[in-house]
Amino acid sequence: MRHFILRPLAILLAFGLVATACGGSDDDTSSETTETGATGATEGDGVAALSGDPIILGAVVALSGASASTGLLARQGAELAVEQINAAGGVLGRPLELAFEDTMGSPEEAVRALRDYDSEGVDFTWGYSTSSSCLAASPIAEELDMLMLSVYCQTNKMNHEEFSENFFRITTNAESAVRSLARAIQQEEPDAVDWVSISPDYEYGHNTVDVFNNEMSNEVADYRMLATTWPPFQSPTYSDYITQLIDEPAQGVFSTLFAGDMLNMLKQQKPFGFLDDKILAVVGMDIDVLEPMSASGDLPELWDALPYYAEAFDNPENTSFIEDYTAMWGQTPTFYPHSGYIAVLTYAQAIEAAGSTDVDAVHDALEGMTVDTPMGAITIRAEDHQAIFENIAVLKVVPNAAGDNYEVEKAVLIPGAEVTSPPTPGEQNPFDAPG
Amino acid sequence: MSKEQFVIAIVNGVSYGFLLFLVAAGLSLVFGVLGVLNFAHGGFFMIGAFLAYQIGGAAGLSPWVFLLVAVASGLGVAVLAAVVEVSLFRPMYARDHLDWLLMTFSLSLVSQGAVRETWGVNPLTMSFPNGWDGAFEVFGAKVPQYSVFVIIVGLVIVVGLALLLLKTRWGQVIRAVAEDRWMAQALGINVTVVFTLVFAFGLFLAGLAGAMVAPTQALTQTLGTVFLIQAFAVVIVGGLDSIPGALIASILLGLLNSFLVATYSSLAPYSFYFGLIVVLLIRPQGILGSKELLRKVS
Numbered sequence: 001m002r003h004f005i006l007r008p009l010a011i012l013l014a015f016g017l018v019a020t021a022c023g024g025s026d027d028d029t030s031s032e033t034t035e036t037g038a039t040g041a042t043e044g045d046g047v048a049a050l051s052g053d054p055i056i057l058g059a060v061v062a063l064s065g066a067s068a069s070t071g072l073l074a075r076q077g078a079e080l081a082v083e084q085i086n087a088a089g090g091v092l093g094r095p096l097e098l099a100f101e102d103t104m105g106s107p108e109e110a111v112r113a114l115r116d117y118d119s120e121g122v123d124f125t126w127g128y129s130t131s132s133s134c135l136a137a138s139p140i141a142e143e144l145d146m147l148m149l150s151v152y153c154q155t156n157k158m159n160h161e162e163f164s165e166n167f168f169r170i171t172t173n174a175e176s177a178v179r180s181l182a183r184a185i186q187q188e189e190p191d192a193v194d195w196v197s198i199s200p201d202y203e204y205g206h207n208t209v210d211v212f213n214n215e216m217s218n219e220v221a222d223y224r225m226l227a228t229t230w231p232p233f234q235s236p237t238y239s240d241y242i243t244q245l246i247d248e249p250a251q252g253v254f255s256t257l258f259a260g261d262m263l264n265m266l267k268q269q270k271p272f273g274f275l276d277d278k279i280l281a282v283v284g285m286d287i288d289v290l291e292p293m294s295a296s297g298d299l300p301e302l303w304d305a306l307p308y309y310a311e312a313f314d315n316p317e318n319t320s321f322i323e324d325y326t327a328m329w330g331q332t333p334t335f336y337p338h339s340g341y342i343a344v345l346t347y348a349q350a351i352e353a354a355g356s357t358d359v360d361a362v363h364d365a366l367e368g369m370t371v372d373t374p375m376g377a378i379t380i381r382a383e384d385h386q387a388i389f390e391n392i393a394v395l396k397v398v399p400n401a402a403g404d405n406y407e408v409e410k411a412v413l414i415p416g417a418e419v420t421s422p423p424t425p426g427e428q429n430p431f432d433a434p435g
Numbered sequence: 436m437s438k439e440q441f442v443i444a445i446v447n448g449v450s451y452g453f454l455l456f457l458v459a460a461g462l463s464l465v466f467g468v469l470g471v472l473n474f475a476h477g478g479f480f481m482i483g484a485f486l487a488y489q490i491g492g493a494a495g496l497s498p499w500v501f502l503l504v505a506v507a508s509g510l511g512v513a514v515l516a517a518v519v520e521v522s523l524f525r526p527m528y529a530r531d532h533l534d535w536l537l538m539t540f541s542l543s544l545v546s547q548g549a550v551r552e553t554w555g556v557n558p559l560t561m562s563f564p565n566g567w568d569g570a571f572e573v574f575g576a577k578v579p580q581y582s583v584f585v586i587i588v589g590l591v592i593v594v595g596l597a598l599l600l601l602k603t604r605w606g607q608v609i610r611a612v613a614e615d616r617w618m619a620q621a622l623g624i625n626v627t628v629v630f631t632l633v634f635a636f637g638l639f640l641a642g643l644a645g646a647m648v649a650p651t652q653a654l655t656q657t658l659g660t661v662f663l664i665q666a667f668a669v670v671i672v673g674g675l676d677s678i679p680g681a682l683i684a685s686i687l688l689g690l691l692n693s694f695l696v697a698t699y700s701s702l703a704p705y706s707f708y709f710g711l712i713v714v715l716l717i718r719p720q721g722i723l724g725s726k727e728l729l730r731k732v733s
Binding site: 064065068069072201229230232234235236237239240241243244246247259260263264267268270271272273288289291292293295296297298 | 439440443444447451493494495551556557558559560561562563568569570577579580581582648650651652653655656657660661662665692693696697700701703704
């Protein structure tokens with residue numbers, strides 16, 4: 001009898017395990033909820049002066065699994081912002097507090113996180129690391145009357161076909177990220193007209209290649225995309241895919257492979273010399289991850305459209321952000337800490353402007369609001385809730401002279417308004433058309 | 436498909452097949468002797484890769500030093516495995532499959548956590564061995580030198596394993612225990628010690644495989660996942676308890692994957708599952724698996 005029950009259970013569980021593993025997020029089967037108050041030793045003075053219940057901002061980020069670093073770094077930036085705001089008197093005289101739900105990078109967990117927050121009375125959420133988690137969570141946010149502030153996910157659909165009243169985005173969308181990259185290349189590498197692409201075989205990969213094709217065809221008369229190849233998510237071997245492109249007479253390689261996948265490709269292309277005489281153009285690669293790669297001497301030159309890079313922006317907000325963050329964490333802030341930082345700033349400013357924590361009032365305050373961030377002013381468009389950046393940084397990253405680390409040779413700033421189509425919520429982004 | 440593409444597909448497929456074989460051989464050996472489907476195998480494999488980084492560093496090493504580093508990583512993992520076998524596995528042998536599944540899966544989570552705590556969350560990378568980071572020209576096709584390196588090491592290990600299992604007294608003992616552990620015990624073989632040694636040796640192979648993979652991959656805490664799933668496909672296709680079966684299956688599946696990328700690339704991600712389905716339908720015990728295996732696992 002015991003076997004009769006246990007065996008099917010074992011098989012079921014085994015299937016579950018394999019399915020989770022295939023999703024690339026098998027790090028932890030139970031999700032953790034960590035709540036932190038305004039952190040750090042310095043909070044005492046500020047919090048003591050504050051009264052009333054804390055206002056809780058709920059993070060929906062990956063704290064474990066393959067993309068754990070994204071959430072852990074964002075948390076550091078968010079904690080800095082909370083400490084500063086509480087020290088300066090809080091929001092509406094109340095202290096800010098952070099709560100965390102671990103999504104392990106999976107959309108199902110993002111939805112679960114939203115429901116958990118709902119049951120705890122948390123209305124203001126931020127994070128959302130992947131496009132699939134934004135797409136999955138936004139109908140739930142509408143249903144539960146909660147707000148989502150995305151600092152990562154890029155799919156154009158969220159401010160076009162799948163526009164949701166409860167969703168706001170303070171990072172670049174795929175269109176503005178890819179077009180700013182293409183603009184920088186048009187300016188700096190005008191001879192690169194023939195391209196190939198090695199991008200991931202899921203929606204984001206195909207979409208970014210379409211945007212790149214559309215932007216380049218619009219602006220460069222002789223532009224050609226000679227060949228494309230589509231490795232699956234977390235492919236361990238790229239040699240076969242590189243072989244597909246190796247004989248094409250291209251001057252540039254466009255790739256939106258993600259994090260570890262990108263590093264695998266960069267390593268495995270080396271024996272082929274695939275990138276030796278080509279420009280590599282990538283989107284949203286946190287250059288932190290290049291450091292170990294540079295240490296092994298395998299780093300090729302590349303162009304990277306990364307919304308925030310500490311040295312690219314010269315303004316008082318950025319200077320003090322770098323100083324304070326370095327003092328608190330002993331590291332230079334990168335894209336992810338910056339994301340967590342500006343998520344808290346944005347909510348704090350919106351709640352203050354709304355004069356209450358009423359969801360509708362904060363929603364209305366966010367629409368059209370301008371936030372001064374370390375990367376300059378960002379304005380959230382009222383029509384489609386997409387932030388328009390004063391400037392988007394596109395970096396030229398090269399191995400340093402010693403060959404043991406990377407350096408940023410150049411940062412080209414592209415005005416966000418020039419590379420973002422007018423708002424058309426509910427309709428397809430014109431750059432999404434197959435290009 | 437051009438002649439160059441054909442050549443490179445064969446080399447890529449075979450070299451990836453050998454890498455998978457190194458992972459799968461340990462899995463198969465441990466199942467064959469201990470009767471344990473070890474879901475933590477990928478975790479030990481990953482630790483092997485990180486140990487190689489720890490011992491060898493990021494910069495390129497001479498090929499011989501790199502091989503020493505790989506063997507040392509394998510030994511490190513083997514010691515860890517022996518400790519695990521003695522402390523955690525021994526009390527478990529009488530337990531049900533489900534308990535084993537839970538135990539080994541939780542071990543794989545522990546290994547990921549340990550790697551995260553030890554080496555941090557940012558991916559690490561390691562260079563190819565010096566002089567093996569370029570490409571050979573074969574019939575006009577560029578063949579990565581490191582792929583050839585992997586094939587050579589793989590062949591040495593295949594031969595070594597065959598000699599160990601077929602020609603030595605140790606091999607006889609291992610085969611006797613795999614065949615019938617009760618009878619082996621009755622004949623005076625210390626099965627408890629054999630279990631520890633076989634588990635340590637199987638995981639030595641996993642650690643070695645991790646080190647061999649290290650120059651081609653970003654080292655992250657999920658490194659073991661994809662390889663483990665594919666290694667499971669390999670041992671099922673080859674026959675769960677057959678090491679020669681695992682060798683044939685790894686190379687066949689590696690080739691199938693390479694040729695699908697070159698021809699119908701959108702089907703390539705499913706190549707391992709195609710192989711699995713076809714074999715399970717036609718020959719459920721796997722290419723070289725024994726009929727008895729079916730009784731064992733059912």
